[in-house]
Amino acid sequence: MAVLDGGVMVGKTKMLARELLSASVIQDRVKSLAAEIATVYLQKGELHTITVLNGSLHFSSALRLAIAEKQPALGESMTSDTIHLASYHGTGSSGRVRKISDLNHPITGKHVLVLEDIIDTGKTLSVLVAELRIQQPASLAVASLLRKPEKLMVDKSELSEEIFVGFDIGPEFVIGYGLDYDGLYRDLSAIYALSPMTK
Ligand code: 5GP
Ligand code: MG
Numbered sequence: 507m508a509v510l511d512g513g514v515m516v517g518k519t520k521m522l523a524r525e526l527l528s529a530s531v532i533q534d535r536v537k538s539l540a541a542e543i544a545t546v547y548l549q550k551g552e553l554h555t556i557t558v559l560n561g562s563l564h565f566s567s568a569l570r571l572a573i574a575e576k577q578p579a580l581g582e583s584m585t586s587d588t589i590h591l592a593s594y595h596g597t598g599s600s601g602r603v604r605k606i607s608d609l610n611h612p613i614t615g616k617h618v619l620v621l622e623d624i625i626d627t628g629k630t631l632s633v634l635v636a637e638l639r640i641q642q643p644a645s646l647a648v649a650s651l652l653r654k655p656e657k658l659m660v661d662k663s664e665l666s667e668e669i670f671v672g673f674d675i676g677p678e679f680v681i682g683y684g685l686d687y688d689g690l691y692r693d694l695s696a697i698y699a700l701s702p703m704t705k
Contacts (some may be wrong), residue, residue, distance in 0.1 A: 508525075509694060509696075509700040510523035510698055512593065513561055513703055514681070514687065514691070514698075514700060515690070516687060516700065519702065520697055520703050521700040521701060521702060521703060522700065522701050522702070522703045522704075523681070523698040523699070523700055524698060524699050524700075524701065525696050525697075525698055526675065526680060526696075526697050526698060527673060527683075527696060527697040528696050529695035529696045531597070532651075532672075532683055532695075532696070532697065533568070535673065536565065536568045536569055536572055536651075536672065537572050538570065539649065539670055540569050540572030540573045540575075540576055541576050542670060543569070543573055543619065543649060543670055544573045544576040544577040544580055545577075546647075546668075547573075547577075547580055547617060547619070548577050548579065548580050550617045550644075550645065551617075552580075552583055552584075552585075552616070552617050553573070553580060553583075553584045553585075553617055553619060554582070554584075554585045554586070554587070554611075554613060554616040554617060554618050554619070554643075555570060555585075555586045555587070555608050555618075555619050555620075555621055556586075556587050556588070556589055556609065556613075556618060556619070556620045556621065556638075557586065557587070557588045557589075557621045558588075558589055558590075558591055558620060558621060558622050558623070558630075558634070559589065559590040559591070559606075559607075559684055560590070560684070560686070560692065561589050561622070561623030561624065561684045561686070562621045562622050562623040562651065562672055562684055563690075563692070564683050564684040564692075564693075565621060565651040565672075565683065565684055566586075566621040568585065569621065569649065570586065570621075575692050576672050585603055585616075587609045587610055587611050587613075588607075588609075588610075589605070589607065589608060589609050589634070590605070590606040590607040591603055591605055591606065591630060591634065592602065592604045592606055593629065593630040594659050600623075601667065603629065603630050603633045603634070610628075611640045612640050612699070613638060613641045613643045614641050615643065615644050615645065616643050616644055617643070617644050617698070618643040618644075618645065618646050618647070619639065619646045619647050619648070619649055620635070620638070620646070620647070620648045620649070620650070620666070621635065621648075621649050621650075622648060622649070622650040623649045623651055623652065623683075623685055624651065624652040624653065624654070624657070624680070625648075625653040625654065625665070625669075625671075625684060626654050626657050627657055627658065627659040627660070628659060628660040628664070628665055629659065629660060630657050631648060631650075631660075631664075631665050631666075632660045632664035633663060634663060635648070635665060635666050636653045636664070641677060642660070644665045645667060645668075646667060647667055647668040647669065647670065648665060648668070648669045648670070648673075649669075649670040649672075649687075650669065650670070650671055650672065651672040651684075652671075652672060652673050652674075652675055652680065652685075652697070653669075653671045653673070653674050653675070654674075654676070656676065656677045657677050662672060675699075676699070678699040678701060679692065679699070679700045680697050680698065680699050680700070681697070681698050681700065682694035682695070682696055682698050683695065683696065683697050687693070687695050687700070
């Protein structure tokens with residue numbers, strides 16, 4: 507039996523988990539995204555990443571390794587930091603962003619790339635970007651593994667100067683490759699979309 511074939515419990519409701527992006531499709535896209543990003547930041551001469559925990563843990567790790575592998579000269583000077591935000595409860599956006607832990611390094615004058623798991627309404631990212639801009643980085647861009655264009659609720663200008671996106675997906679709730687439901691399913695290597703089970 508394949509992983510999650512029996513469905514997933516979301517509260518008291520059993521949901522169907524459909525494989526949306528396989529592990530190999532994700533790995534290939536992370537590599538091509540890394541090549542794109544490496545070219546841009548090699549020209550800028552440096553790269554400082556900010557990993558938004560917890561969701562982008564796997565994406566961030568795979569992407570940074572691939573960037574350093576693609577452009578060793580850039581890899582040697584890359585620096586990184588993390589910030590831990592929470593904005594989601596269950597399968598619906600709360601619209602409120604809670605900071606669980608902050609950055610450890612100033613970003614003034616740095617070329618900063620924020621690494622996100624998913625842009626849903628965009629509210630979390632817009633709050634973070636506004637806060638980061640106060641420190642006046644040399645440039646501020648975002649790389650998000652996933653984006654849900656149909657659900658975007660903020661203006662694109664609020665989401666940094668440049669956005670690198672792995673996959674545009676539909677509005678459904680997804681799990682796997684860092685994305686959780688209630689703390690579960692983060693360590694699945696593929697991404698699954700949840701939908702109600704039809705009897
Ligand atoms: P936004 O503020 O853009 O609405 O949502 C941002 C955060 O909500 C994401 O960083 C992610 O942690 C969570 N989120 C949004 N959509 C999904 C989803 O489909 N699945 C999971 N697991 N988390 C999501
Ligand atoms: Mg996130």
